[in-house]
Amino acid sequence: MISEKDIVLDHNYDGIQEFDNRLPNWWLWILYGSVVFGLCYWLFYQTYGVGDAPEVRYEKVIARAAEEQLARMAGQERTDESLLLMAKVPAQVDAGRALFEKNCVECHLADGSGKIGPNLTDGSWIHGGKPLEIRHTIDKGVPAKGMVAWGRQFSPMKIDQLAAYVLTLKGKNLPGKAPEGEPE
């Protein structure tokens, strides 16, 4: 394992001499291996972003936990909490976004900042900002103000998804239509 071709170098420091043994192979493997590992890791996580950054991984963990919790709550009554959980599950939010972009953008704009209908990203709500209240507004509509009762066109599940998507707009505070209704 260790080369015995020890060479005593011809210098001497206060009586201390030195061999000039070659570097052990296994040591060199650790040295070069860790450098190569470092390069690969950097390219994987930083340069190409194939691996998830901690925050991204966190979001995924939260989404999975919400999904599991929703599954456990299946069959139970719909609550503020269940809608909030739904708003954390990307698949549900994406479905809601698709519905929103097809049906709602004429009045609320694609980013939800409001045009004919109110700004959905501020903290003010005309018909209540609680998850169940938002869902109710979508479901039954406000015919007097031109808000369609979407419950007649879409299944309750799709209304849930729409509400979940609207919940993700809450708090973005995008510039747009001035706040209407009551601050939450």
Place this chain on the structure above:
Amino acid sequence: MESQSAETRQIVYDDAITRAFIWASVLFGVVALLVGVLVATQLVFWQANAGISWLSFGRLRPLHTNAAIFAFVGNMMFAGIYYTTQRLLKTRMASDMLSWVNFWGWQAIIVAAAVSLPLGLTQSKEYAELIWPIDVLVAIIWVVFAVNFFWTLAIRNEKNLYVSLWFYIATIVTIPVLYIVNNLQLPTSFLHSYSIYAGVQDALVQWWYGHNAVGFFLTTPILGIMYYFIPKAAGRPVYSYRLSVVHFWALIFLYIWAGPHHLLYTALPNWAQTLGMLFSIMLWAPSWGGMLNGLLTLRGAWDKLRTDPVLKFFAVAVTFYGMSTFEGPLLSIKSVNGLAHYTDWIIAHVHGGTLGWNGFMAAGMFYWLIPRLYRTKLWSRQWADAHFWTSTFGILMYIVAMWISGINQGLYWRALDGEGFLLYPDFVETLLSQRILYHMRLLGGVIYFSGLIVMAINLIMTARTGRAVNGEASVVALPRNTGPGFAELVRSKPVVISLLIILAAVLVGVSTPITAPAALAVGVLLAVAAIIGGGLGGGMEKWHSLLEGRPLTFTVLTLVAILIGGVAELIPTVVLRSEVPDVPVPPMSASPETSSDAVSAATESEYKQKPYSPLELIGRDIYVREGCYNCHSQMIRPFRFETLRYGDYSRAESYIYDHPFQWGSKRTGPDLHRLGGKYPNLWHYLHMRDPRNTSPGSIMPEYRFLTDKKINLRVIEPKMRAMKKLGVPYSDSEIEGGVETARSQGALIATDLAAQDITLDPESELAALIAYLQRLGRGPQPTTLEKAQGR
């Protein structure tokens, strides 16, 4: 030797300075460990502070760490450097006067630290707690030491520098760089200052310093000492010169990058975290290079280990060095760190390094030196053996207890039940589960400490049987160096190729997905060219031996090697501040319930981080003074088990006005970043007076004295002005009305408590501390009655 005109002279080494530093090291080693035993006792019996503020854990723990590092190991390091440098250079130190200024200056620093830290005078940056006047003294004394050292290099009678001296040079040039950059601060009085950095920047600079204090204060000089004393004691040549060369340069170049591994999963930008992790892993081999050269030098001398206590201590010391430098990279792996950070595992790690590696190196060196410095024999080999076995047993007991405790903590904190919620939501549950391990740690510490006492007695008795003598040698004056000069050496192939490879690596680091392959190809080509060109083969050794004859060139190259990593990490984060947006910031929610609600609304005002109110600022300074950061973090990591327990994970924007940062590195108690609003004022009042009142099983000290101590209203204005200079947006009217605002906010808290039949002086320190604690993790709180009612 070579020159015919050489004349032989008889010289006497200054060994009195070595003796002085050894005794100082022994004395302060006993003190440092005694304080360690005391704080370990307090973690088992919280009453062990006797209710005295300056004996409380938060104030004594910095004293323990500073004393162990700078007093015990520091004095040992100076003893070793002064002894070996003179012999390796075949000359007496250039100036006895500077040597003694170094000695007395260093002891003055230690005494000043021992007085100021228990008084709560602190910057709260770990191992850099000392207040600014002492920092200035440290810088001056270090310069004195450096001047003396380099002057001695200049008058040497040895052509080349032996490997020990390379490590000393690296130490001497790096420590001031670290120390000065990390201690840049704006004084508000003779005893108080604010770090010029805030939040993320402060954290990065601090841990760049903290990690490299380990690297260049506890590692490089001790490696230099190892390279002298192990071959001496074993009577064997050093195992491999070329290993010395490779591991020296690799070690000092890589070490400086590794600091961010103390900040994994924090609000530090991810790229810096990744760099910290990867460079820590790359440090494994260079560190083990030192271990190999130490252990393999003992080949052919293993039989002496049975009889020679000196070699026994060295062998175990180097083994601990190998263990710690494997554990370090392991702990730097992000996923491992996710488990180990904030836990006792880290405590195990640092004690393996300090007590195992440094402590045993010190003991071996003392047992070798004292008989020689007093021209006598060791008083008792049996006592030395007894020291060896007690300390080995003690340190192992300590480390094993902390390993188990650390992993236990990590697992308790992250344990979830079948429904995905915390299995142990009460933090105290974890604490109670490891009480037996804290007893075991205390016992291990006491055993190690008793070994040190045995050593002290043995050394004193040895010295008494002999008399102080100074080493002598006949030396041949060194002929003028006629080799290649500075420019030639710096332009030579090894330097140019190394720099090009580093440049290529930096290019890979900053490249985009498209340019990365090109940068990578250039790097590989350069590496191949270097190998083919023989830059790393025999030619390199010849070049290095020329370099060893040129201390100035050697020092400049060392400085360049240690600056690269620091510049690459600090400049983008600290100087450019590109990583931390000022506004807008995400909403900061008050309680875990609302913060886990990712879609909660926030009003515009909550989007921007607002400065602390005057009373909160004073309260924060009390938090700093009491050393709360020693047990409490203010940094919630992006793990579900953390956000379930503490609320939404911490983001860089929250800390932009935190001079200094208070992220902490250890959770003996829970995280406090989102404490504000979690409990009523009454809870805090009761908790600070008797933590067990609200949290049965807690081991936190009582802070009753804060009730009676009044805040100093006069300091509010200068403190706010200092903060303003550092970029905190206080308006002039806010500063002028600071005292009034502080009074009314204090009155608000007192009124709230009065309604619950508690009398608290609105100008008491406790009121200020409660104001600060209630502000943590949320926006501005009302400071006047009108505002409070308006909400």
